[in-house]
Amino acid sequence: MTSREPAIVLLSGGMDSAVAAALARSQGFALYALSFRYGQRHVREIEAARRVAQSLQVEKHLILEIPLGQIGGSALLQPAAEVSRTPSGAADHGGAADLSRAHPVPQDRTDSEISAGIPATYVPARNTIFLAYALAWAEVIPARHIFLGVNARDYSGYPDCRPEFVAAFEQLANLATKAGVEGEKITLHAPLIHLRKAEIVRKGIELGVEFSLTHSCYDPAPDGRACGRCDSCSLRRKGFREAGVPDPILYLG
Amino acid sequence: MTSREPAIVLLSGGMDSAVAAALARSQGFALYALSFRYGQRHVREIEAARRVAQSLQVEKHLILEIPLGQIGGSALLQPAAEVSRTPSGAADHGGAADLSRAHPVPQDRTDSEISAGIPATYVPARNTIFLAYALAWAEVIPARHIFLGVNARDYSGYPDCRPEFVAAFEQLANLATKAGVEGEKITLHAPLIHLRKAEIVRKGIELGVEFSLTHSCYDPAPDGRACGRCDSCSLRRKGFREAGVPDPILYLG
Numbered sequence: 001m002t003s004r005e006p007a008i009v010l011l012s013g014g015m016d017s018a019v020a021a022a023l024a025r026s027q028g029f030a031l032y033a034l035s036f037r038y039g040q041r042h043v044r045e046i047e048a049a050r051r052v053a054q055s056l057q058v059e060k061h062l063i064l065e066i067p068l069g070q071i072g073g074s075a076l077l078q079p080a081a082e083v084s085r086t087p088s089g090a091a092d093h094g095g096a097a098d099l100s101r102a103h104p105v106p107q108d109r110t111d112s113e114i115s116a117g118i119p120a121t122y123v124p125a126r127n128t129i130f131l132a133y134a135l136a137w138a139e140v141i142p143a144r145h146i147f148l149g150v151n152a153r154d155y156s157g158y159p160d161c162r163p164e165f166v167a168a169f170e171q172l173a174n175l176a177t178k179a180g181v182e183g184e185k186i187t188l189h190a191p192l193i194h195l196r197k198a199e200i201v202r203k204g205i206e207l208g209v210e211f212s213l214t215h216s217c218y219d220p221a222p223d224g225r226a227c228g229r230c231d232s233c234s235l236r237r238k239g240f241r242e243a244g245v246p247d248p249i250l251y252l253g
Numbered sequence: 254m255t256s257r258e259p260a261i262v263l264l265s266g267g268m269d270s271a272v273a274a275a276l277a278r279s280q281g282f283a284l285y286a287l288s289f290r291y292g293q294r295h296v297r298e299i300e301a302a303r304r305v306a307q308s309l310q311v312e313k314h315l316i317l318e319i320p321l322g323q324i325g326g327s328a329l330l331q332p333a334a335e336v337s338r339t340p341s342g343a344a345d346h347g348g349a350a351d352l353s354r355a356h357p358v359p360q361d362r363t364d365s366e367i368s369a370g371i372p373a374t375y376v377p378a379r380n381t382i383f384l385a386y387a388l389a390w391a392e393v394i395p396a397r398h399i400f401l402g403v404n405a406r407d408y409s410g411y412p413d414c415r416p417e418f419v420a421a422f423e424q425l426a427n428l429a430t431k432a433g434v435e436g437e438k439i440t441l442h443a444p445l446i447h448l449r450k451a452e453i454v455r456k457g458i459e460l461g462v463e464f465s466l467t468h469s470c471y472d473p474a475p476d477g478r479a480c481g482r483c484d485s486c487s488l489r490r491k492g493f494r495e496a497g498v499p500d501p502i503l504y505l506g
Contacts, residue, residue: 064320071315071386073393118431124392125385128429132382133324139377140326159434168428172421176381178371181412 004030006059007145007189008134011035013048015214015236016149016192019200021056022207023191024147031058032141034134038126039069039077044224048215055210064133068123075120076218118157119231121218127160131169131188138186139177146173147189154197154235166190197239205245212248225250257283259312260398260442261387264288266301268467268489269402269445272453274309275460276444277400284311285394287387291379292322292330297477301468308463317386321376328373329471371410372484374471380413384422384441391439392430399426400442407450407492409484419443450492458498465501478503 007029009021025031033056035049046063053061069077127150134146150161159165170188174180192200204211216236217226226233228251240247260282262274278284286309288302299316306314322330380403387399403414412418423441427433445453457464469489470479479486481504493500 062323064323066319067317068389070317071389071393073389118434122431123389124431125389125429128388128425129382129385132378132385135381136321136324136326136376136378140324159431160429162428165425165428168421168425172381172418172425175415175418175421176378176413178375178377178412181371 004028005145006030006032006141006143007147008032008034008138008141008143009058009147010130010134010149011049011053011061012149013045013050013052013215014149014232015204015209015211015216015239016151016200017049018052018056018149018209018211018214019204019207020147020149020189020192021052021058022204022209024145024189025056026207029145029147031056032137032143033058033061034130034137035061035063036130036133037063037065038123039067041076042215042218042220044220045215048213051213052210055213062137066129066133068126068129071124074123076123118159121231122158125160127158127165128169131173135173135177135186138173139179142179144179144184145187145189147191149192150190151192151195151197151200153195154239161193163190163193166193196242197235198242201239201243201245205243214249216249221252225252228252257281258398259283259285259394259396260400261285261287261391261394261396262311262400263383263387263402264302264306264314265402266298266303266305266467267402267469267485268457268462268464268492269404269453270302271305271309271402271462271464271467272457272460273400273402273442273445274305274311275457275462277398277442278309279460282398282400284309285390285396286311286314287383287390288314288316289383289386290316290318291376292320293376294329295468295471295473297473298468301466304466305463308466315390319382319386321379321382324377327376329376371412374409374484375411378413380411380418381422384426388426388430388439391426392432395432397432397437398440398442400444402445403443404445404448404450404453406448407488409488414446416443416446419446449495450488451495454492454496454498458496467502469502474505478505480504481506 007024009024009031011017011021011033033053035046037046152162166188173186179186216232218230218232219227226249260277262277262284264270264274264286286306288299290299405415419441426439432439469485471483471485472480479502
């Protein structure tokens, strides 16, 4: 179908993964998009992922239903739980540890809009699970490149968004697989990992990403509007504001 | 319920994971068994996993249904494909690479009974995916120990059964999770990794493992009897033979 080199792109429906995928495309890769229904409250993001995949003209979009809900352990998976909101965010974190003890939080993350510590919306081992499936699919396609939109600057403080996590998974990938054993290196690309949210917005605009198709909110209204207050909305709004670009999606308030 | 320290044990229903779980129990851990329906042809192993879990008096047995079948790439997932059988095994391997080029195959693996290279029954990234779920569950319980029954001597040549794979996953686990960030080390135990199959049999008998409850065959008959000829049966029979112990399960021939 195409002579371009294939790459798997993890597509959540959010703005970061859309920009990461657009970057992969701009580098000449043929895109194989991978999304997950994992019992998330904001399953609306899957519809966004479909729209983004279509707009990026991916070769294939695989949507896997995975049983994270049976494991639990996150506010994102529990319909009754309150997702972290600012300004009351900190109080929602319960026993969550202060991530800053283990690795310094960048100064620009201590914005009062962004909650401190590992939030209640952290989903245990989520990125490890997502990447494990990406790795399986990479072996089958076969693809030697996996793109993900994680970001370690303007982020929610999830441990599995850090550069050292990405590096450790790449190392694992090359030991875990037939491709790795055969000496065909599998590369993980996290092109946004050191960017500020505003830089991600600018990069997306440069690449023609249709941000109107993306969905970021953890707790959208029934009509689809973003709450504007959860961690994810706060980070997104801050990014657009600092980039000096209007955010094309609708907010409740 | 118990004051013993919790450990997750990956339980496939086969003999190795039963022995690994029995070892964990003998070391005083409270067992949380984890099994997967992943579209395997030999789904009968899930029934075996249930029986083994019961006989080991686990605290909980979580059976997750995961969509490996949608990704494909293995004879174990394809009802129509022929699983590797000896002596014609080598011919089934198609484009599979010779694993021995990348790491030396132990002399005792070159037995004519065991097929060379990475077999058609290899399931892409399977152990990475299994361990990723184990890690998620470990965060929720919380448990700091994960046991798995992988074996790098009398094994089928899967890359994700090697000590370097286990070490890389442990490193990842401690970067990927809240527990790791908080400095609570997560330990992967692969107590059988350097044992011969016969030693695993003896260890199991010493620990009172009921091998009659386990299931190893990739291609069982409708009545549940093991084929006796697939890689997994060949390895098992060799182990019992060398241990000088009768295998209590029934074989077709």
